[in-house]
Amino acid sequence: MEFLSVIPPIVAVVLAILTKRVLLSLFISIWVGGMIAAGGNPFEAVGVTFTWMKDVMIDPWNARFLVMTALLGTGAAFMFKTGGAQGLIRALEKKLNTKKRVQLLPYFLGLIIFFNDYVNSVIVGNASKDITAKHKVSREKLSYIIDSTSAPIATIGPVSDWIGFQVSLIAASFASIGIIGLEPYFTFLQSIPWNFYAILCLFAVPMIILGKDFGPMAKAEKRAQTTGKLIPDGSVPLSSVEDDLGEPHKKEGNVWNFFLPLVTLISVSLWGLWYTGGGAEGKSMMDALADTDVSIALTWGAFAMTLTGLIMALIQGMKLRECEETLLGGVRTMLPALIIIILAWSIGTVTSELGTAEFVVNATQGWMTAALLPFLVFIIGMFISFATGTSWGTMSILTPIAIPLAYTFGGEELIPIIVGAIFAGAIFGDHVSPISDTTVMASIFSGSDHIAHVNTQAPYALVPASIAAVLYLTYSFIGSGYVLLIAGIIIQFFVLRYLGNR
Incomplete structure (x- = not known):
């Protein structure tokens, strides 16, 4: 069984x-x-x-997440309909006048919006979709840039709902084995240089943008450049705003039609994360983030974004019937994604009911050693995350098992290394699994065909993953996360350069 x-x-x-x-x-x-x-x-x-x-x-968190995803779609629909995307292009087109510069826009935006990976996908996708299309950047390339910055930056901070969740898992593991004197948040900070995969991903994106593409992505970029086709023939993007919403109400939109809904989304979401975690009761920001209800906070933010877009549409002169059609069109753009997310969650239930994660862990637990432990935890994390499509679920499964093992094999010094390996393995699955919610979100907001996104991103994810695996194997000889990380970045530069030149 x-x-x-x-x-x-x-x-x-x-x-x-x-x-x-x-x-x-x-x-x-x-x-x-x-x-x-x-x-x-x-x-x-x-x-x-x-x-x-x-x-x-009917799970409360999941139900709110579905509502939030639909509201993000309606908010994005109003940004499009009021001409916000066109306004942004007009404001940026003089400075973003080359293909490489245009691709750096979603990368730098992704680094700035570090507090939540879903909000990251919404903002970065909407900000860069039209301007990258103008420069014939394939949808696969855009979805790769979005996907490979959103989760990695959310997991290393400086402040995000991911970090609150991760710190709470570390704290629970410390309590279960009676570790006293170690601060969970400090342990998390110590683990950051050991999160090799996430950091290598963040370096890989600009290395690839400024260098050359390879593998399936090179073919996708050549297709977009020579034929102007941003998606492959016969493929279906998860979301097509233009098909669902028609033409913008005002083509000569103002950049404020883009920025005001986004500023509302960010500010209300951040306030919601702080407030639902007990910030108003005097908790510190990190304690509040550890106890926050992400689904409620982000639903508030998405609703506020939609409301702002609706008000701006009415000010522009859109009739109530048009506004209602825009709302329905926004939900329609999200419908394929909503169904995929429900099915992906159901797969998570299947793996939980059948004990997939326990099987993987038990199969390897018997031959672990202190020198092999970070490497094995990373590989197991990769497999569980790939199979279940959830990085948070992988962290929840592995953290309570791996931290006690680390403490037994190597004492307190091994714990930050293992924490880094857990989070690194969990994020890898987010990038290469077609059933991952963050991969789905990247496909939606870039307008990419989902399988085309997974196929083109997988080789790009395997490069930092392979280097990270080697770094974990050599940790017992070198011992410094920073030295290993610098070595990994240099190796990655030459590997990507070699593959690009081929």
Whole structure:
């Protein structure tokens, strides 16, 4: 039974890549999981499948997340309809006059918006989608830039809901094994240089932008440059604002139609993260972020963004009927993504019910040593995150297991190294798994075909992942995270240069 637990996620990934039909692949893999749970009865498996899907939709956090995603779509729809994207292009086009400069825009925006990966995808995608299209940057390349900055920057800070969540996991693990005198947040700060994959990703993006593409991405960029086709023939982007919303109400939009909804989204979301975590009761920012309710805070922010867009549309002279159509069009752009997210969560339920993560951990636990532990934790994290499509879920599974192991094998000194390896492995799966919510969000807001995004990003993610794996293997000889990190950045530069020249 335990071995069978890895079959559903493998089916999901293989079918998605072979058929290029994400929805069908995810549903079949959930049904396969239902077959295993039902002891091979195909009819009972259908009942189990829909029960799992119902359960993830009525979960309070998930239900709010679905509402938030729809509201982000309506907010983005008003930005488009009021001409905000066109206003931004007019404001930037004189300075962003080359293809490389245009690609650096989403990268630097991604670094600035570090407090949440979902909000990062919304803002960066909307800010850069039209201007990158004008310079014939493929949608696959844009989605790679968005995806490879949003989660890595959220996990290392300086302040984000990710960090609050990660610190709370560290604190719970310390309490479970009775560690006294170690501050969880300080341990997190010590782990940052050991989060090799996230940091190497953040360096890989500009190295690739300023260098040369390789693999499937090089083909995508050549297609966009020579034919003007931003997505492959026969592919379907997860979101097409133009198809769902038609022409902007005012083509000569003002840049404020873009910035005001975004400033509202950021400020209300940040305030919500602080407030729902008990900031108003006197908690510090980090304590508030550790206890915050992300789904409520971001839903407030997304609603405030939509409301701001609606008010600006009315001021522009849009009729109520047009505003209502824009609202519905915004939800429509998000519909494929909402269904994928529900199915991806259901796969998470399948792997949880069948014990996928426990199987992976138990299969390797017997032959761990202090020297091998960071490498193995990183590899296990990669596999669990890839199979389940959730970095937070991977962190939740691995942290309470890996920190006690680190303390047993290497004492307090090994803990920050292991924490860095856990978070690094968890983020890798976010980048290469077609069932990851952050990968889906990057595809939506870049206007990319989802499978095309996964296929082109995978080779780019494997370079920093491979280098990170080697660095974890050599930690016991060198011992300094900073020295290893600098070596890794230099190695990555030459590897990417070599692959680009080929």
